[in-house]
Amino acid sequence: MSVAKKDIKKVTTHQLQEMKNRGEKISMLTAYDYSYARIIDDAGIDVILVGDSASNVMAGHISTLPITLDQMIYHAQSVVRAVDRALVIVDLPFGSYQGNSSEALRSAIRIMKESGAHAVKMEGGEEIIESVKRILSAGIPVMGHLGLTPQSIYKFGTYTVRAKEEAEAEKLKTDAKLLEQAGCFSIVLEKIPAKLGEDVSKSLEIPTIGIGAGNGVDGQVLVLHDMLGITKEFHPRFLRRYLDLYSEIKNAVGSYIDDVKSKDFPNDSEQY
Numbered sequence: 001m002s003v004a005k006k007d008i009k010k011v012t013t014h015q016l017q018e019m020k021n022r023g024e025k026i027s028m029l030t031a032y033d034y035s036y037a038r039i040i041d042d043a044g045i046d047v048i049l050v051g052d053s054a055s056n057v058m059a060g061h062i063s064t065l066p067i068t069l070d071q072m073i074y075h076a077q078s079v080v081r082a083v084d085r086a087l088v089i090v091d092l093p094f095g096s097y098q099g100n101s102s103e104a105l106r107s108a109i110r111i112m113k114e115s116g117a118h119a120v121k122m123e124g125g126e127e128i129i130e131s132v133k134r135i136l137s138a139g140i141p142v143m144g145h146l147g148l149t150p151q152s153i154y155k156f157g158t159y160t161v162r163a164k165e166e167a168e169a170e171k172l173k174t175d176a177k178l179l180e181q182a183g184c185f186s187i188v189l190e191k192i193p194a195k196l197g198e199d200v201s202k203s204l205e206i207p208t209i210g211i212g213a214g215n216g217v218d219g220q221v222l223v224l225h226d227m228l229g230i231t232k233e234f235h236p237r238f239l240r241r242y243l244d245l246y247s248e249i250k251n252a253v254g255s256y257i258d259d260v261k262s263k264d265f266p267n268d269s270e271q272y
């Protein structure tokens with residue numbers, strides 16, 4: 001029996017906290033459009049991230065830096081239209097919040113107002129804490145993002161594991177505490193040693209969501225197109241591929257081309 005839309009219990013930031021409290025892991029995936037968001041919401045995903053990885057996955061850029069606030073809002077609107085249950089979080093893109101806290105607040109308000117999403121995500125710790133507080137003071141839930149922060153890729157130089165050295169690990173722990181104290185409802189930890197991921201998660205009340213941060217965090221996130229095997233050239237150790245959709249789609253399209261060329265498609269039952 002299908003559940004009526006109005007009876008679907010929506011995931012909230014409070015529920016994510018309750019999930020951590022009772023030891024239930026949180027599932028999160030990215031989505032950037034209506035069709036995929038519809039499928040993963042129907043499958044029961046807890047959180048959908050409209051990630052700025054759309055810059056790579058949807059637009060083919062080599063980094064997350066080029067995507068604009070307007071483009072993020074367009075992706076977020078498409079996702080929000082599809083979702084009945086999941087919590088929808090949207091990345092504040094590079095350049096939309098680093099300038100000052102007024103600009104950060106303006107960008108976050110545009111995302112919430114124009115897309116109907118439920119929260120925003122921002123990369124960084126101490127450097128952005130004033131902006132985080134300003135956005136929170138407007139009643140907008142904020143998710144933090146520490147470890148490998150792709151918007152700073154040209155500062156890091158590589159996409160290798162972060163915080164392996166003591167000093168960087170200590171800074172990450174301090175930043176995580178600052179974000180929690182400021183009022184963030186959750187923090188993404190990207191590509192850090194599993195032990196550090198576990199230590200940070202244990203030291204915080206709020207839930208952590210890991211990507212390449214081991215099994216001791218409170219939830220996991222992957223880029224949808226990576227876990228479905230649509231992106232072919234990306235093979236980080238943390239990525240589990242659940243499908244080889246690149247090959248599946250390529251084979252299906254190949255069959256379609258053959259059917260058209262051989263005049264097999266459409267057949268008698270496929271025409272009027």
Ligand code: KIV
Pocket residue numbers: 030049050051052053054091188190211221223
């Ligand atoms: O943009 C994104 O997809 C992300 C995830 C990798 C966490 O920030």
